[in-house]
Amino acid sequence: MKVDVVNMEGKKVSTVELPSAIFEAPINVDLMHQAFVRQLANARLGTHKTKGRSEVAGGGRKPWRQKGTGRARQGSIRSAQWVGGGKVHTPKPRDYSQAMPKKMRQAAIRSALSAKAAENEVLVLEALELAEIKTRLMAQALDRLVGDSSALIVIPEKSEDYQRVILSTNNLPDAKTVLVNYLNIRDVLGYERLIIPLPVIAQLETMLAN
Numbered sequence: 001m002k003v004d005v006v007n008m009e010g011k012k013v014s015t016v017e018l019p020s021a022i023f024e025a026p027i028n029v030d031l032m033h034q035a036f037v038r039q040l041a042n043a044r045l046g047t048h049k050t051k052g053r054s055e056v057a058g059g060g061r062k063p064w065r066q067k068g069t070g071r072a073r074q075g076s077i078r079s080a081q082w083v084g085g086g087k088v089h090t091p092k093p094r095d096y097s098q099a100m101p102k103k104m105r106q107a108a109i110r111s112a113l114s115a116k117a118a119e120n121e122v123l124v125l126e127a128l129e130l131a132e133i134k135t136r137l138m139a140q141a142l143d144r145l146v147g148d149s150s151a152l153i154v155i156p157e158k159s160e161d162y163q164r165v166i167l168s169t170n171n172l173p174d175a176k177t178v179l180v181n182y183l184n185i186r187d188v189l190g191y192e193r194l195i196i197p198l199p200v201i202a203q204l205e206t207m208l209a210n
Helices: 029-042 104-119 135-146 158-171 185-189 198-208
Strands: 003-004 012-017 122-125 152-153 175-181 193-197
Touching: 012 029, 029 185, 104 122, 104 185, 104 198, 122 135, 122 198, 135 152, 135 193, 152 158, 152 185, 158 175, 185 193, 193 198
Parallel strands: 003 122, 122 193, 152 175, 152 193
Antiparallel strands: 003 012
């Protein structure tokens, strides 16, 4: 698949052949869904906790005698029906993480990238650089490149040049930078356009090759 390569002004400077194994792979919706759900599940902390009857303080004495008071029998003021009592069938800490083989995760990313490429939502940049750390400069560049669309910017490394891009993008609500090593299904599907500098293509080919 051939796509245009543009500069930071949004002007075409050349063309490049995207690796067909990555950007023309079969689009497996079920696999992408599984990978997406797995990522959401793995992000859950699972630290929710409430105290049961045996864990709350107090209630060691029977509040009143069993018979003769006219009131319902009670064994403890920390039973579930009492204010301040222990809770019943409530959440306990647990691990929500789901396992997924590496090859399936890679196939899901390839599928997502192929879906983006099929919809012409992949933009290849000749070079991604800013003269200084300035949110306004990054916002203007993104406006020229993708207009009002949200954008995921994939960067090859955390060098000084790319660090300026990262810091300039942090405060933009519709844009995000991600290192190519941390490219994930949620981010790829969550943004309308994918911005890839030329050096990233070779890295993707190495990462996602079968």
